Amino acid sequence: MNEIHLSDSPLRTIPPLAALLAFERAATQLSFRRAARDLSLSPSAISHQIRGLEQQFGVKLFIRGTRAVRLTAEGERYLAKVSAALATLEEASRDMTRQRRDGSGELWISSLPFFTSAVLLPALPEFRRRNPALTLRIEATHQYADFNASRVDVAIRYGREHSAGLKFEPLVEVKGMAVCAPAVARSGLRHPADLAGQVLIHLTTQPRAWPAWLREAGLPQLVPRGHLWLDSVPAMLEAAEQGLGVALAMAPLIRSRAGFGKKLVAPFDFTPARGETIYLVTRSEQARDRRIAVARRWIIEAVGTAS
Template identity: 35%
Template sequence: MTEQISLERLTGIVAFARAASYGSFTAAARSLSVSPSAVSKTIQRLEQQLGLRLFTRTTRSLVLTPEGRELHERALVLLRAAEDVVQSAAAVRAEPSGTLKIAAPLPIGTRLLAPALPEFRRRYPKLNIDLRLNDRFVNLVEEGIDVAIRVGQLADSTLISRRFAPNRVGAYASPGYLAARGTPRKPEDLRDHDCVNFRYQTSGQPLRWLFKVGSRNIEFTPDAAIVVDVSDAVVEVLAAGGGIGMTASWIAAPYVERGLLLPVLAEFSVDRSAITAVWPESRRGSPNVKAFVAFLDEVFPGSAPQA
């Protein structure tokens, strides 16, 4: 059974951590608003309780022993956890206010986030929104971004993340194009069609088309007649009869509803990735971020709109 820590021992750990961080009892005492002798006596009692010598004391310096260094690292973890508890409690009471900086890819920002922001502000009128849309990778910490929306596989990082909707990508074409050129029945039939492809602005690489045929995936880069580097331009070209192209279902959905596009090879479509929100560890307790991430449950309700 784990022994419960006493208040006296917890006080000793706090005093020890401060003294170790500041390198002196006097500085630690000042930060804790107590006397240096109180800090010294508290740490001495902790050493007696633990049966360890934590500092090598001289008239000029305070040096951690090997045991003290190890305990200091663990004590800092404990204090950070305690600070998280305090921040979380404060965040519960806090009302979202100030400015929330959001970064998102252009199509998600224009088609999904922007129409939802007025409702979000009606709920939190003290909160201002700074929405930044582009297709490049944004460093949240360096650019002071509170929360970002990303599509695709996330690289390992210290960012906190929450996954929302799957990002289903499929083939589409206009009714006019299909009437003139015929409707492909299997992915191999695309060799006989004009293809419209997307090129990533960040890498300059074209989108590789992915289909699921039975238990296997087929992936290839088509010999495209038209290549563009903005997702919205892809669907505009398709709606104008430019050929067959791949796009996310939530981008194509409004065009399908208006009869401008038809899904092609729908039975072979796959979920390529997911729409995910990420935010820095420093924003963990932010009421602004918490409110926005909770609101995203309504913007991305379990799955992206399917065409």
Template identity: 40%
Template sequence: MLRFDDLQLFVRAAEHGSLSAAARLLDLSPAVASAALKRLEAQLGARLLARSTRSLRLTAEGEGFLAHARAALTSLDEGRRLLARERDEISGVLQLSAPSDFGRNVLLPWLDELQREHPLLNVRLLLGDRNADLFRQPVDIALRYGAPEDSSLVAVPLCPDNRRVVCASPDYLARHGEPRSVAQLTEHNCLLYRLGSGVHDHWRFYLDGREEDVLVSGDRFCDDADVIRRWAVAGAGIAYKSWLDVAADVRAGRLRVLLGHYRGEAAPLNLLCTHRAQLGKPVQLLGDLLKARCRTVLDEL
């Protein structure tokens, strides 16, 4: 098989009319250059360059082969550039699951942005609030609030400082008034979120190093976090939601944050996978994008 560096030496020698000049250009010793040319001629069974101590010229066979050698080098060089572009270009399938509210109302535009920048990337998104079984479901990664229940999973923090906030619509507050303390939440219709068999009706807050708990109640509960947010926006009651989920509604005036002097429960957003080998370039890009976007949203809290 012909060697790339032998072809390169032959072409450079023909262009410069000197084997020693070609050797200097390619950072080869004269002996190595001479051996390379002899090896190429032996493989082709033809003399390519007629050379003496003072001159070098192409033979007839060398003139005929030169065009093919140049074409081969050009083709190989283009192949190398193509491989480099493919390494830099993100493609393949990104399979992930995400919480219903965050996925539908926050994540979707960020995924659109990622695909606009990398049009060869395909996205398969599963939405739902139940913890995805990454060993059974057709997803590679999951975005989830809170610490992973399965300690065998790899967890990559995306927004570790995210917290829950109490919020309600201006319409609800105009009709029912605004709670001024954690205890006063028991006097309001609280929108309850159900995950699995448990209803999240035990709300926890922190103030000056103290923890305050309250058992709330209301006339509505749902296992879809997006429905809880929609009920809150519609004025049906008070919700205790991740800041990432409601920040856009607060900015737009659809919801107001209540009891702002309290710190709500931590709701860190993590990227979960079964093995670090799944943290390929598409996942790393998604993680970097989410960290940056979440940081911007969190700065508004």
């Protein structure tokens, strides 16, 4: 009678890919929090994955401190081998993706939701007129695009997250502009200090936007009448148009929104001295890709029109 020993199978010793990715990110960043940000997970999920690896191997991979973590000797050795293995998998995946893209008549864009509605969609008819054979697929999201694990060709994002192999081109600097319905503006909203009598509309993905704006306005201690939290820019602007409070919009792009100046107005001129830059992000290796060149020209022209 033949006996099968499952422990003899090499696959039994390979941990889940999610655990390896969590370990690699945490070991590279020496931070569970930053690893969680990179992988769009919670720090507790990262900790759980790494604890599973330590239990599987019977060794400690990290020395955990109150404010930081560092690798053990075993963790250092494991990181070197895991990094090499993940790099091999990444290159294999890139080769497959590159083969698909080379013969594709599609272009995948990952864009900030408001940028999509204010800049890309109004310019879409012109893109179709110029490029009838190229199909656009646009994903409106605040998540950072994963160029290694997704089909994204072009991303439009705030800030320059460090990532090897990516090219960042500045598109436009945006600043927070307070906007509201005309009736709210007429109710006595003439200066930033008057926001004390208003409801501030917040975007859940940008909880520090209003506090930073108020600090720039010299009003760090201002207490508004209330707060309203919404999970998307369209919903936030719609709430402002309905007179539910005052929102922060991206200037100058907000001026291209349909109804700006009628349904939605800027009650005062103040904008912060410092803004944030929106970048066009592509793979460095695609510098000569015709589809990318076409998209770059179109997006730059669309930003010029919207600004």
